[in-house]
Amino acid sequence: MKMSKGWSIAASVLLTATVLAGCGGGGGTNTGSGTAGNAPAGNAGTNPASQKAVKLKFWGGVPAEAGPQAVVDAWNAKNPDIQVEYVRFVNDDNGNLKLDTALMAGQDADLYVNYQLSRLKKRADAGLAVDLGTFKDYNIDEKMGPDAKQWLVNDKYYGMPTKKNMSFVWLNKDMLDAAGLPLPPLDWSWEELQVYSAKLKKDKVWGTVIHEAANTTQFDGTIASLGAVKSDGTSNFNNPLWQQGFEIWHTMMHKDKTTPTYGEQFTSKMSVDTMFLKGEAAMLGAGEFVFRNANNTKDFPRSFKIAFATWPKISKDQKDFKYPGGLGDVISINAKSANKEAAWKFLKWYADGGMLPMASGGRIPSSKEVNSDEAIKLMLQGVENMYDQESLKKVVFGNFPTYQLDIDQQVLDARKEEFEKYFLNKQDIAATLKNMEKRHNDFIKQSKK
Template sequence: MTRTISRRRLLAGAAGLGSAALLAACGKGGDSGDAGTVTLNVWGGVPAESGPDALFAAFTAKHPNIKVKYTRFVNDDQGNLKLDTALQGGLDIDVVVSYARSALAKRVEAGLLTDLTDRLAGDPVLKVLAPGANPASNYFFDGKAYSVPASRSVETVLANKSLLDKAGITVPADWTTADFRTIARQLSGNGVYGCLIPPDLARQQLGPDFTYKAGGRESNFDHPAFRENFQLRLDMMAEKSAVPMTEIVAQKWDAFAQTPFLTGKVAMWISQPFVMRYIKDTKEYPHDFKTVLLPMPAPQKGAQFWNTGAYGDNVAITKKSKHQDAAFTLLQFWLGEGAAHMVPGGRLPSLPGGDTAKLAADLGGPDAAKLFDEQSLVTNLLTSDARIPVDAIQTAHAEISTIMNGLNQRVLLGNISIDQWARTAKEQCDAAIKKAA
């Protein structure tokens, strides 16, 4: 890919401003600016029936001169490669959604996306996402914005309420990682693991840009928090309160984490709201227990920590689109009144506002009373004040991700020690940063 910007200056942020009034106004964009009726080709990773169909139908009802054709790509390495190939090959794509920040950065660096800076700055609602409005309002690249974040995902501990009740366990609101491990042990046995994986202690404690030292000039994998994180997981796997990595790989539970939870093989599962669609799909995943949403445990009692969720669904307009005005009208609607159509599929709006009761009803669905502990859904997800970290450094991020994916699996499979992991991670990632700088 053509390198059009400096990797060291890729800055990121997350939407967190606005009001209910502003949110309602978002969909009031002007006409498409294109003569006659146009068709926008949109590529995204969410199944059409999980929100996009309803979103685009509502958009076209309001803007009948703008049609939308939606193509779903699978949000994995192969799916993103297919999308990037299509974008660079000149396929007719107007709007694209990026999920990983590394994927978005690659598309910006390749010159595939439209600079939205001026459009955002001039919009009465979306100006909160423009560079300079707030350093944590959007993803910025060399001081420019090429996308808008459409979702805010707080991470929670999803737990099998039947197993908790059977064990007589009441989880305190201010629980800790030590409590999490104790409860996981109590829930383990008879073919059940207490959890899939424990909390990410390094991310919780270090927050934004946790894999870099200050300024992004070198990696941070020699920080004690990473050793602590791996030691916890290895210890829990050894005691069978967390699923061994060998079984995760064999069962492909890294890609299909909903399967062990919804089949009752795992009692607690740390994840984001998009997984609600699996819980509600009782034909594919029949189960007879309620899911209770628990807050993430603190690393230590009373300690302030970061939630491991994310702001995402970064919607962008391709530079080759012939319908720039129409595409921006879609972005306005998507983040405004259209956001409600994505909620049933587990994509919560990035801009604040809206009726909590309606959000809960839309997210839980018609069978919410049977499938969820509804109060926990409101308390620990929809009204959560959890701090979500926003990474601001992108230097060699894609290369570091590839290096770490391999090393992490090796240490969790027992092929290398934590000390070997730390030395190798530090050495290889520092080299990648130096090369990219």
């Protein structure tokens, strides 16, 4: 499902870029073929003349107290010559714009985490990510396994996947039991989730809430199997499954009232994961990042047990649906960084076990150098009885056909603008799908010029 890779990140940061006039050019190297590493083992990134420690800034979307600070503290204690500062950005449009601005400045971001393939592609196209194939002492394919290839951009690694991606439906098991509902089957549908949501809705309890990071998952998993572009080279966005999915969600918002309306959720900036942990929602669509709060029973006390279900496909009869998963937390080195060797040394250490303090928040390392059982034990330590173990094993650590959505960010932004109008009742579903299709086709034509 490859699409044009020529669209530059510069378009999305044009206004901010103008205030950065005078920044150095620079760009990523362009050799190598998917292996990585050539940093000297003992003094990578040091400055013999001054003997001052190299200082790196590492940008990520996880709150510092949820693991990243412990990671950099452990590194800094053992590496006085390379000191790392963690900088947190919120993984939304505004937060990514802030990161992109820092990357273009070339002074405030040496390493950074990409959470979507579309954003990695933009940054690579703009020369803001080093081709890790220029390093020769680390084989990403060998260390991370075949799913790493989903993050290739022009057949090169401009970032290293570091964790196992997991996204699913979180269930309040006590509420399910009280409603007489069994755990959903592994192969369930959006239609069935709608029924569950209606039966679980109560006064001051939503049937379902969906985290912003996951609110297009059923549509993405569908287009990943259908293909974003049809055999004739035109957009496949105006398809019956998307129509069915959008209509079900719209009904849940405005007729069933089992989930917050789009406007209500995003205008008020609802913290839906916190709502779920407080018992204000019976089901939550989100990723493994919720473990960082679900495991923190001091700040997020709860008495109910959590169970898990796979992400539902749109229709029960749908074939070849793909699930959110594979690998994630793809860390890149800024091509404008003055300390690429030092950054590479830190990145290898992080991937091969340095990131273990993140496991308690659900981030299971993907490197074969890390014992997965040890990481899972750390993730559940002290809270084992707070989860339904059978569904956790089947869903959270199950094997399913996965995807990384290979669609340009400009197209995803246009899609979002259109479905927001539908959910806000500013246009009907027919116009929504037609506009998505047209804007996608316009982009396809423009990319061929």
